[in-house]
Amino acid sequence: MIKAANIEMAHLPADHPHVNTGKIGVLLVNLGTPEATDFWSMRRYLKEFLWDKRVIEVPRPIWWLILNGIILNTRPKKSGHAYEQIWNHEANESPLKTITRGQSDKLRASMSKNPNVMVDWAMRYGFPPIAEKLEAMKNAGCERILLFPLYPQYSATTTASVQDKAFDGLKQMRWQPAIRTVPCYHDHPAYIEALSNSLSGHLKTLDWKPDLILASFHGLPKDYLLKGDPYHCHCLKTARLMREHLELGDEDLMTVFQSRFGKDEWLQPYAEETVIQLAKDGVKNLVMIMPGFAADCVETLEEIAIGLKETFRANGGEHLSAVPCLNDSNGSIKLLGALVKNELKGWI
Numbered sequence: 001m002i003k004a005a006n007i008e009m010a011h012l013p014a015d016h017p018h019v020n021t022g023k024i025g026v027l028l029v030n031l032g033t034p035e036a037t038d039f040w041s042m043r044r045y046l047k048e049f050l051w052d053k054r055v056i057e058v059p060r061p062i063w064w065l066i067l068n069g070i071i072l073n074t075r076p077k078k079s080g081h082a083y084e085q086i087w088n089h090e091a092n093e094s095p096l097k098t099i100t101r102g103q104s105d106k107l108r109a110s111m112s113k114n115p116n117v118m119v120d121w122a123m124r125y126g127f128p129p130i131a132e133k134l135e136a137m138k139n140a141g142c143e144r145i146l147l148f149p150l151y152p153q154y155s156a157t158t159t160a161s162v163q164d165k166a167f168d169g170l171k172q173m174r175w176q177p178a179i180r181t182v183p184c185y186h187d188h189p190a191y192i193e194a195l196s197n198s199l200s201g202h203l204k205t206l207d208w209k210p211d212l213i214l215a216s217f218h219g220l221p222k223d224y225l226l227k228g229d230p231y232h233c234h235c236l237k238t239a240r241l242m243r244e245h246l247e248l249g250d251e252d253l254m255t256v257f258q259s260r261f262g263k264d265e266w267l268q269p270y271a272e273e274t275v276i277q278l279a280k281d282g283v284k285n286l287v288m289i290m291p292g293f294a295a296d297c298v299e300t301l302e303e304i305a306i307g308l309k310e311t312f313r314a315n316g317g318e319h320l321s322a323v324p325c326l327n328d329s330n331g332s333i334k335l336l337g338a339l340v341k342n343e344l345k346g347w348i
Contacts, residue, residue: 020141024347025118025177026111026340027133028104029162030150030295032125033094037084042076049125054161057224079298086301097123099295100150102328103336110337114348118142124162131169137177144178144347146340150294152191153234154184155220182343186234187241190338194331195238195291196245202323203287210287210321212254212278215239217292218299219257219266232267238291258290258308259299275308279315286312289323294332296325 034045050056050067058066088098100121108119118140122133137145149162163181170176185191199213217235225232239255246253258271278286288308290300305322312320326332 020139021143023116023118023137023141023143024114024344025120025134025137025140025142025145026107026148026344027130027137027145027166028100028107028119028121028148028150028336029124029130029166030096030100030121031158031297032123033096033297034080034083034126035093037080037087039076039080042080042083043072045126046075046079047072052125052157052161054164055157082298082302085306086298094297095301096295096297099325099327103150103295103332106328106333107336107340110333111340117344117348124158124165130162130165131172134166134169134177135173138173138175142177144180146180146182146343146347148182148336148340151292152184152294153186153217153231153238153292155231156224156229157220157231159184180343180347182339184234185339186238188335188339190335192238192241192245194326194335195242195289197331198326198329199242199287199289199323200246202289202321206287206319206321208285208319210285210319211283212286213248213252214254214256214271214274214286214288215242216256216258216271216288216290216304217267219260219270221262222265222267225267235267235292242291258303271304272308272311275312275317275320276315279312279317282316284316284318286317286320287323288320290325293325295327300325 032045032049034041047067050071053060056063083094086095087093088095091098100123104119104121111117111119118137120133120137122128122130124130134145147163147166149159151158151162154160166179170179203210215238220229220231235257236255239253242248243250243253254274256269256271256274257267260266260270275286288304290304293300300322309320309322326335
């Protein structure tokens, strides 16, 4: 296929404009991050994120008033403080950006035997934007691009939003590349193995034994589930497969949902309420793993590893340890590589 493209270019007229061809792009996409922790940087990021119709389904006129009249005047300071607790000051960026870049670099290195495959990364909200990266890949000669939303469990609020934004970018192109998307991988054997190995390895580093393991997934309004979003089912299946792989019982590994926003009912059980109740019931040692996050971010590093740990101890608990996300570990790159190579069949 690549040779055919080169032959075709060789037979172009001498005065034909130069066109790069023959390459295949792989674009990793994660949620996004503010560029700094100050009020206005946080406000710009939150405005883009919370105005996404996939994320907030409230009618636009009502939501515009709530967002611009209340949330964007109050939440940036609070969110900025949370980001400041986990900010990568050496690189002056959030850990999510550092890690996602690392995933891209290491995946590229792992696929070096295929020199015509170009690997890069983007963010759904903030920088670098998806459309910009797609344009760069096209200009570099990528006639085919594999879009990889880094969300193991599918949700319209995440996976679909990434795909929406990508196709918005494609709409602006006169000559579009062929596009494939990596499907959700919540039950992929390589994913379950990577999570299980990560959890087992983390447990070996502790000098205490957990009374319970909590698998915490990002929350979602219950109404989205009732409208047909499969996210809840995907989360429960991931947790079940982890229990089976590790030979744990339901009483050993429990599923909870974190990061609730607003007053509507969200998927339950809620992580914070569960942790508080467990502490009051006499549970002293907890381990939490966040399988739905491909990379550590403010929700895992600040909300869980700092905030929920303090809450647990304030209510009588003693130890709470958060398992790092797969990040750019060897197990993560092996998983990402397996998923990419499977979706590139017929292209390389």
